[in-house]
Amino acid sequence: MNFQRLSAWFLKDSGKKFVFGCAVATSVGIGCVQIFPNTFLLDKYKEIIHLYKNGFTVPVSRSLLERFNKALELLEIDEIHHKQFNPFMTCGFDILSAGTYYSHFGVIIGLPINYTYIDVEHIEKSKIKILDQGVAWETDEGDRLLKSLAVSENAQIYAIAHEIQMRQTPKYFSDLFSSMGLFIGAYSVGNHMNKKYNLYGRSFGLRLCLYGLIGSFALVNYLFIKDATQVYYEKKTDEFLKSKSPVFQEGGKEFYESILNRNKALRSIMGKVGEYHYTLMGNENYGFRQKHLPLVQRRAFFEESHLPLQSV
Template sequence: MFKGFGDFLLTQRGKRFCFGLVCTTTAGTILAKYFPNTFFLEQYRDVVRLYKHGLSVSLPEELKERFAKTIGLVGIGEDELKLFKPFTVFGFDPFHAGTSYSRFGSIIGIPINFTYKDTDSIDKSMIKLKNESVPWGTEEAAELLDSFILSEEAQMYAIAREIKTADSAKLILDTLYQTIAIAGTYSLSNFINTKLNLYSRPRSMRMALYAFITIFMVGNYCVLKDSTQIHYEQQIDEFLKGRDPLFVKGGKDYYEKVLQRNRALRKLLGKEGENRFSSLGNENFFIRQRHVPLLHRKQFFEANLVS
């Protein structure tokens, strides 16, 4: 059966089938990235927003005011303000989806811990690790709890960071990289097959070629995507540093708390925590460097705070 299908792919009809499959896959990849960030942005928000007793948690007034103050400091024009819609997101990390380059705008997720004033105001029963209760009597659990309390400056930095990311071309570039990777894999394979007449050679030779080209294109995609991510992270931090001294202190405070949280999670999660986080609180990545190390981002703001 496999041999028969392989022989079919060598025919003109089979080649047209492969071309159609690649076109469909490329289009599907673009739409899978495009639709949730445009036409289905509201539905996407409903998936990631915070719920309590089956009802969505509305954004508290104090956070609406903080968001408005932050977006004003960032320098978003009045005609673009409507493109950024805040909401309460699930979890303890700020979030964004969509882009200001689209008429659908962007959603900015603000976590509920931005309302915490002190550790006594935290509902510990709502916090789970791997669906289990946290051993609150331990030192690392106390550190975790304290890491959820953020200064107003730290909150405003985190919100500004998401606004500026949504206001960048990153989403467009990520979609472009995926498209190039898929279409490029097919085009390069087809070119080499035709140029070297590999269709008349053993199937194992073509399979080896496809594997090599796939690895090559995936590697290029990862390098481009990670380089773009790091570029925008550095660019946004540089922009916010020069925008207002509040963001300098806020960036330093924010990453200090995130590193503290990660160190606590490293101990609380055991082996999984050691795999996910370093002893300093940075995220561990296998081969790829997906983000600027958190410690470096904290040190960047610290250096500018001193000067």
């Protein structure tokens, strides 16, 4: 009885106004989820993913900071804008970034601890765990993983430059406006169809199916736009870096070689979990999505001076 009364209330003007208000609030919330971690809460996000040792943040070493500044110089970014890019040590073995160049909050670039390894002899093997288990370093897979963690200087400079350049693209705004726009569009289409076909007088189950279809369509379109723009800007960034400096060309080749070797090793070491995440070639498995350009293709692009980078 209570459900029927609630359902009937939603069909009244007051109920429709309430739903409209919820739709507006949800749209704003979707925007805030993407805006805040990249602007107002950027420092808080940095604190969460920062690398800590004995309760204190691990500072960026002088040599690594020099490589970071080298990437800025090769990109020919004005010195007055260098402060827009803030490096810090992050957890894990992957470089990452957040923020946008077009905000006064700037960009944070998370540098992994293995960028401080001079060679394999300096790697603290006992502290590396995979699926909460130690690694059998004496095996072929363990040896391949170990070598992949010692990333060359050129590869590090390329990886840093790639994150810096990506944060200067409109990718952030594309994700923001597409997510908000598609949600508002989904609500508008649902509301229009309810009025046009008088679905308010039909069963709630029918309207629920309609909302599900419209919502699914909007979600698929958002993921498509998000992935397509990611692949597009990755392609443009790699093409720009390769033409910018021989350091980036050599570094890109070495960087993707190390990542592919790492993924191949992890695929074997992690068993079924590794097979789910990585292919035999070392590419990442994304299911029906294409979140990034294939790693094998990106390595080949930097290996061959005449090979164009194709979006897939």
